[in-house]
Amino acid sequence: MDTLTHTLMGGTIVGLAAIDPTIEPLSIGFASVVVGASLIPDIDTVMKMKNNAVYITHHRGITHSLPFTFFIWPVLLTALSVLLFDLPALNMYLWIQFAVFLHVFVDIFNSYGTQALRPITHTWIQLSVINTIDIPIIIMHVLFFILWYFGMSPVTLFIVLYLVMFIYYVTRFFIQSYLKRQVEHLLPNEYIKRVFCMPTIRFFEWRIVTVAQSSYYVGRSFRGQILFYDRFTKSPPIEEERFNRIKQDKNFKAFTFFSSIYTYEVTDISEDIVEIRYIDLRYLKEGHYPFVCIMHVNRHTNEVEHSYTGWVFSESKLQKKLAEN
DSSP: OOHHHHHHHHHHHHHHGGGOTTOOTTSHHHHHHHHHHHHGGGGGGGGGGTOHHHHHHHTTSGGGSHHIIIIIHHHHHHHHHHHHHOOOHHHHHHHHHHHHHHHHHHHTTSSSOBOTTTTTOOOOBOOOOSOSSOHHHHHHHHHHHHHHHTTOOHHHHHHHHHHHHHHHHHHHHHHHHHHHHHHHHHOTTSOEEEEEEEEOSSTTEEEEEEEESSEEEEEEEETTEEEEEEEEEOOOOOOHHHHHHHTTSHHHHHHHHHOSSEEEEEEEOSSSEEEEEEEEGGGOBTTBOOEEEEEEEETTTOOEEEEEEEEOSOHHHHHHHHHHO
16 A cells, blocks of 8 residues: 555554553554554665666565564564663554555555565465555545544544455455456456456556467456456577576566566567567556666677666656666
């Protein structure tokens, strides 16, 4: 989820802490530590300062893993809460643990997902039923604080809020399942291997990518009606020698590590250079696929001379980024 939603969730845990007689929930120490615990798994965002490849590979990785969720973050923040604010260690550990767990748990429901079961497995868990920025969830949390301000019990509000959110999540799962069944009716002559239904910021609008035997279908759903915009025939494999070179490129590794469905295009740039552009099909927006990995490859040696992975909304900016890498 986005930073605002994680912050608001941390605030609701501060309200729930009214049930703990050893804690003063609204004290600066307790509130700051618990809200900080709700945000700390995303500290890996600083890796974006290095480059996109590092950020894409590691964001929501180790900082959302089992050791960090259940041991490292709770122990570290509990120690700080005791040293800085003289708060009770056991109680703080439990509240911090809850805040960190809730952060990681809700992240698995969006399209980006997390490596929450690392080190058992590095597989991304992406349930794709909630958009990263989900307006109804934000509104529900803002309403929580308004009602708390006007005197309602934050404990009661917490129970009601998360019960409503549970129903909301289940509803989103049913909508997603319905859309997948609709795709099968729309493409009766295709052998469908997998259907990706991913939410957008609009409640009734979903991204749809269908993996068939020989093609990819890309479209959107509007209030249950599915419209396909593009169909891509699956490209043949790149020649082995060239592929063995490009698969060592750091940007290619990052792209294929993160992207679960993509195609590629090869374009001649000059007598010596070909451009290989891998395109993530999940993020069609206004006729454009902005998440890509682009490599300029020497056609004679198959060496990658320049490469870039990330979000591209302008071709001129892309060429500038390629020149910098």
